[in-house]
Amino acid sequence: MNMDLKKDLDAPHSMGTTIIGVTYNGGVVLGADSRTSTGVYVANRASDKITQLTDNVYVCRSGSAADSQIVSDYVRYFLHQHTIQQGQPATVKVAANLVRLLSYNNKDILQTGMIVGGWDKYEGGKIYGIPLGGTIIEQPFSIGGSGSSYLYGFFDQAWKEGMTKDEAEQLVVKAVSLAIARDGASGGVVRTVIINSEGVTRNFYPGDKLPLWHEELEPQNSLLDILNASSPEPMNIQ
Amino acid sequence: MSKSAVEVPPRCGFSFDLCRRNAMLSEKGVQAPSYRKTGTTIVGLVFQDGVILGADTRATEGPIVCDKNCEKIHYMAPNIYCCGAGTAADTEAVTDMVSSQLQLHRHHTGRESRVITALTLLKKHLFNYQGHVQAALVLGGVDITGPHLHTIYPHGSTDTLPFATMGSGSLAAMAIFETKYKEGLTSDEGIKLVTEAICSGIFNDLGSGSNVDVCVITKGHKEYLRNHLLPNPRTYVSPKDYSLSKKTEVLLTKITPLKEKVQVIERGDAMEE
Numbered sequence: 001m002n003m004d005l006k007k008d009l010d011a012p013h014s015m016g017t018t019i020i021g022v023t024y025n026g027g028v029v030l031g032a033d034s035r036t037s038t039g040v041y042v043a044n045r046a047s048d049k050i051t052q053l054t055d056n057v058y059v060c061r062s063g064s065a066a067d068s069q070i071v072s073d074y075v076r077y078f079l080h081q082h083t084i085q086q087g088q089p090a091t092v093k094v095a096a097n098l099v100r101l102l103s104y105n106n107k108d109i110l111q112t113g114m115i116v117g118g119w120d121k122y123e124g125g126k127i128y129g130i131p132l133g134g135t136i137i138e139q140p141f142s143i144g145g146s147g148s149s150y151l152y153g154f155f156d157q158a159w160k161e162g163m164t165k166d167e168a169e170q171l172v173v174k175a176v177s178l179a180i181a182r183d184g185a186s187g188g189v190v191r192t193v194i195i196n197s198e199g200v201t202r203n204f205y206p207g208d209k210l211p212l213w214h215e216e217l218e219p220q221n222s223l224l225d226i227l228n229a230s231s232p233e234p235m236n237i238q
Numbered sequence: 239m240s241k242s243a244v245e246v247p248p249r250c251g252f253s254f255d256l257c258r259r260n261a262m263l264s265e266k267g268v269q270a271p272s273y274r275k276t277g278t279t280i281v282g283l284v285f286q287d288g289v290i291l292g293a294d295t296r297a298t299e300g301p302i303v304c305d306k307n308c309e310k311i312h313y314m315a316p317n318i319y320c321c322g323a324g325t326a327a328d329t330e331a332v333t334d335m336v337s338s339q340l341q342l343h344r345h346h347t348g349r350e351s352r353v354i355t356a357l358t359l360l361k362k363h364l365f366n367y368q369g370h371v372q373a374a375l376v377l378g379g380v381d382i383t384g385p386h387l388h389t390i391y392p393h394g395s396t397d398t399l400p401f402a403t404m405g406s407g408s409l410a411a412m413a414i415f416e417t418k419y420k421e422g423l424t425s426d427e428g429i430k431l432v433t434e435a436i437c438s439g440i441f442n443d444l445g446s447g448s449n450v451d452v453c454v455i456t457k458g459h460k461e462y463l464r465n466h467l468l469p470n471p472r473t474y475v476s477p478k479d480y481s482l483s484k485k486t487e488v489l490l491t492k493i494t495p496l497k498e499k500v501q502v503i504e505r506g507d508a509m510e511e
Contacts, residue, residue, distance in 0.1 A: 036397065041409065043389075044397045065395030070365050109368075 016185015018147030018176050019049060019060035021115040022159075023140050024168035027125040027196025028117040031172035032060050033147065033180055034188035045188045054079050055200070057095040057118030058193050062145035063132070068112040071102050092118040096128035096136055104134025113144045119195045147179030147186035154178060165194060169203070177210040277445020279407030280310060280321035281435045282376040283419065284400045285428035288385045288456035289378035292432035293321045294407065294440050295465070296447035303447065309464070311453045315340050315351040317460065318379030319453050320360075323405035324372040324392060332373050336360050353379040353386035357396060365394025374404045380457050407439025407446040414438045425454060433467055440469065 020031045032049040035042055049061050051072045059075070061068035075098045079090045082098075096116040103110060113131045120126075129135075129142035141159055143151050154175060163171065169192055176190045190205040280293045297305035312320050312333040318340070322329025336359045340351045356377055364371055375390040389402045401419045403411040414435040423431065429452055439446040450467040454460065 036395075038391070043391075044399065046399075047397060064393070066365055066369075066391065066393040069361070069395050 016147070016183065017049065017062040017145030018151070018179035018183060018186040019062050019113075019115050019144045020148075020151070020172050020175055021060060021117040021127040021129070021142045022163075022168050022172055023117075023125045023127050024163045024165055026165060027119045027194060028127055029165070029168045029172050029192055029194050030058055030060050030115065030117045031169075031176050031190060031192045032145075033176055033186040034191060035186055036065055037185055042187070047188075048191060050191055050193045052076070053095050053116070054083065054090050054118075056089055056120060056195060057092050057116065058195060058200070059095075059099065060115040060117070060144065061112065062114065063112035064110070067110045068114065071099060071110065071112060071114070074102060075099050089120065091120040091122060092116065092126040092128065093120075093123065093138075096126075096130065096138075100128075100130050100134055100136040103130055103132075107132075107134050115142045115144050117195065119197060121197075125196065143175075145179075145186065147176075147183035150179050150182045151175050165196070169194060173205055174211065178213060180210070181213045277407070277443065277447075278310065278323040278405030279403070279411050279436055279439025279443060279446040280323050280376050280405050281403045281408075281411050281415070281432055281439075282321065282378045282387045282389075282401070283415065283423070283428060283432060284378075284385050284387050285423040285425065287425060288380045288454065289387050290425075290428045290432050291319055291321050291376060291378050291453045291455070292436045293451045294436055294446040295449045295451060296440075296445070297326055298445055306448050307465070309451065311451050311462070313337060314356050314377070315344070315379065317381055317455060317458075318351060318353055318356055318377070319455060319460070319462075320356070320378075321376040321404070323374045323376075328371045328373040329375065332360065332363060332371060333375070336363070350381060351379075352381040352383065353377065353388065354383075357386075357388050357390065360390050361394050361396050364390065364392060369393040376402050376404050378455060380455050385455075403435065403439075405439070405446065407436075407443035410438040410442040411435035425456075429454065429463075429466070437467070437469060 016035060016037050018033045022029050030050050034046050034049065036044040036047045051059050051061060053059055053072065053076050057079070059072055061072060075095065078098050079095055082094065083090050095118065099114055099116055103112070103114070111132065116128045116130065118126065127139055127142050129137050129139055129144065131144065140161065141155060143155060158171060172192055173190050180186045189207055190210060192203045192205070194201040194203070277296060277298045278294060282289060282291045291311055293310035295307045295310065296303055297308040308326070310321055312322055312330070314320050314333060314337045320333050322333060336356055339359055340356060343355065344351055356379070360375060360377065364373065369392045372392050374392055376387070377390060378387045387399060387402060389397045389399065389404055400421070401415045403415065414431070418431055418434070432452055433450050436450045440448070440450070448470055449465045450469070452463040452466040454463070
């Protein structure tokens with residue numbers, strides 16, 4: 001048991017994760033949980049998985065913590081150089097493609113899925129999903145990480161085109177909290193980043209402020225309450 | 239034909255005979271002796287004036303304690319210290335290496351080292367070795383931008399936290415931190431909390447033990463409290479003490495220096511062409 005725990009603690013730091021990126025009319029909302037696990041131990045219960053690449057482009061990281069941190073460090077560095085060369089802020093497409101090139105060309109070493117989201121003056125708010133393997137796909141919304149499995153149906157039903165900023169953020173928070181309820185590798189707090197023409201807003205939703213779902217709720221009008229209240233002795237069947 | 243073995247004179251060079259024996263033993267399931275690890279409990283926390291790092295002092299070689307009082311808090315820069323867990327050789331080597339890189343950097347820039355510089359250097363190195371350099375570190379320090387505390391995992395990922403624990407005793411220590419940590423602790427409260435967390439690791443984890451080391455880093459000042467607490471004194475010390483019986487009488491003392499003293503003859507003229 002002791003050796004198993006040791007092996008677990010030596011396991012590579014991975015982010016089980018739920019990450020989401022959603023466009024709305026005017027910009028994008030990125031959301032993520034905050035749990036980083038090493039085997040079954042939660043190494044960091046309040047990590048920030050939404051990392052800045054430039055002033056107007058952020059990336060949600062999932063998978064191996066080390067791999068995703070290194071990739072985002074390299075992309076931040078390349079984008080910085082690119083911004084100096086261009087003389088103007090980098091577009092979301094360029095940022096996403098840099099992430100894609102690193103992911104694709106090192107696909108045998110890296111194990112990380114990312115969602116790049118941001119706002120630029122040419123295309124407005126854009127979301128690009130870059131899963132394992134290095135595909136790049138531009139989508140109106142993208143979900144990733146182990147917790148995303150539980151959200152495909154939810155998004156099919158709840159997603160609609162042309163939401164307002166508040167609707168989009170509420171959707172993201174609700175979705176991440178649903179995934180946290182069902183996925184063991186996601187948990188902690190919900191962090192969101194809203195990017196639009198006015199700038200960037202970071203929000204934080206602590207665990208106790210999130211909605212509870214289904215079996216997490218206190219039982220209401222349970223038959224057990226009624227049975228226990230009326231007769232303390234076992235019921236006689238005659 | 240007699241079956242007795244013929245005496246063969248030993249050949250020079252490496253004898254590979256035991257390699258075959260080792261391979262046979264590992265096939266049979268006998269494990270090779272493991273390397274020296276620091277089982278360890280290491281912790282760090284941010285308090286109102288800076289950071290406090292703490293560590294236990296036990297180094298293990300498999301099930302044996304090979305060093306009862308080792309130093310796990312390594313010097314990186316005058317304002318940055320790093321606790322190391324994992325393979326002792328790896329933590330020593332990687333912290334020494336980055337410490338000298340930081341010193342060179344200080345000479346180049348003429349400025350005090352920043353914690354984030356140490357973090358990036360360590361992270362890049364560990365990622366390049368894909369986790370084979372088994373060093374799990376808690377890096378803490380105070381620089382011009384303020385107090386910083388980071389954890390670095392063997393695969394190269396890092397976390398920035400207000401309180402952190404690493405090593406086999408990290409769960410025990412984290413339990414203490416999660417219960418008692420609050421923001422804006424004073425120096426004495428911080429030291430007390432760190433000591434409690436390390437003691438929790440020492441008493442509840444088999445890989446950690448012996449004494450508590452603490453290091454307090456504040457703006458412009460550091461205090462390295464080596465063996466701040468010794469909760470495991472040797473209980474049964476022989477009252478007679480160890481001494482060798484003085485039965486041999488000294489008759490003659492003669493000291494022969496092994497190095498010949500070289501005579502330097504002063505030459506008046508310098509060499510001329």
